[in-house]
Amino acid sequence: MTAEHRTHLFWLAAFAGLLLLLALFRPILLPFVLGFLLAYFLNPVADRLEAAGLRRTFGVALIIAFTMAFAIAAVTLLLPLLFDQLKQMLAALPSDLDRLRASVDAVLRERTGARYPSIQEGINKMIADLQANLGTSLGGLATWIWNGGTALINLLSLALVTPMVVYYLLVDWHKIVSRFHSWLPRDHADTIGQLLDDVNAAVGAFVRGQGALCLILGIFYAVGLSLLGLRYGVLIGLTTGLLSFVPVVGWCFGVALGLAVTLSQYGSDMTMLGLTFAVFFIGQILEAFLSPSLVGEKIGLHPVWMIFALFAFSYLFGFVGTLIAVPVSAALAVVVRFAFARYLESDVYKGTVVANTGVAEAQGSKHSR
Structure with missing residues (x-):
């Protein structure tokens, strides 16, 4: 086996190992992934504050404080409105589908003439199937969101761990990037x-x-x-x-x-x-x-x-x-x-x-x- 082949095998094994680790730790990844994404997006802001003369630790703390204030405001002001509208939509969905069918029927009756009965039968069947499967679909969606989004110790860990991850990543961002670059294979x-x-x-x-x-x-x-x-x-x-x-x-x-x-x-x-x-x-x-x-x-x-x-x-x-x-x-x-x-x-x-x-x-x- 040549040196080039050994190098290729090493990187394939490293990539496979990374995928295996991600699969094993998937249930606890959310606060860390979310923290990394937020740190990546907010790093330019931290750089600008540091360039303006603020110490990086203070600038990062300021950024996190404003971000958390915005998140709390969104949760307390916007989410109740969205959940209320979603609740109303789900409660009114069966009657809305009936009205939608009546409206579509009126338009089709006027536009299609003799072909209307066969078209109406197809539309009625489609809406009936949608109503029959609605509960199952919404239940499956809720289960997917719960299993994927809150499969942690509890939701409180997301609120506590994510800001800590963001803070430490932002403070040491350039050190982490520099260290990562120093680990790259020298030939490439x-x-x-x-x-x-x-x-x-x-x-x-x-x-x-x-x-x-x-x-x-x-x-x-x-x-x-x-x-x-x-x-x-x-x-x-x-x-x-x-x-x-x-x-x-x-x-x-x-x-x-x-x-x-x-x-x-x-x-x-x-x-x-x-x-x-x-x-x-x-x-x-x-x-x-x-x-x-x-x-x-x-x-x-x-x-x-x-x-x-x-x-x-x-x-x-x-x-x-x-x-x-x-x-x-x-x-x-x-x-x-x-x-x-x-x-x-x-x-x-x-x-x-x-x-x-x-x-x-x-x-x-x-x-x-």
Whole structure:
């Protein structure tokens, strides 16, 4: 076995060991993963405060205090409203589905004429199946959230451990990064360092930028739908903004749910349907206008890649996987592009003819000397 093969086996074994450790400690990972993500996002703020003359420990303590104050305000002010709207939505869902069916029937009867009976039968069956499976689906969703999101000693540990993890990571962030770089294999340190810089730039640009964009869109949709008088407007708007982390998916979800609620609330009122759609259409224009400045134009994350990452990581690691899916998918996209560029430069891609030509030219130049 050559030295190169031994090196490859070492890194494969190290990667497999890391996956095994993540699988073993999955039930207790949430506060540490959440703490690392928060520290990563807040590190630029800590750097700016330190550059302004504040001691890093004091600046980090200030950041954590403001972050916790914001979280407490959100929990005490916003979450009760969201839970109240969610409770109302679930309680009214059977009657809303009946009204939705009546509204759709009225539109279809007018538009389809003789074909209406067969179309009506299909729609009635679909809604009946949805009502029958609603309880099971919601129960399964609640179980998944509970098992993945609170499979810890208790919820109190999340509130206590996460700020501690954020504090110590932020205080020692640059020491940790420097130590990690010192552990890189010396023969490939420059290449790996450049790759890590590219990963950091891509993840930072996408996650921070897309996070800000989602917040803006969520507020816009919530305010717009609430001004229309749409029931559950805040819940639908903020959920649409959150799901906008995956381009197109959030918008499609919001349009479908918004129009469905409009139909159940206002019937086939084309004015209200048009106004609801206009809110989401303007949101798309706002996203297209803000995205280049907030996210950047060359991140290169395809929506299908992000959807796959969300499914894959949530399947492997539960709720923790959902948290890390987007940043990890951004990092993997950079690694895949790097590997593909290396492949295009290799003899495997260029073929033996090109490789042999290069060897012959090298030997010819050697003999000519």
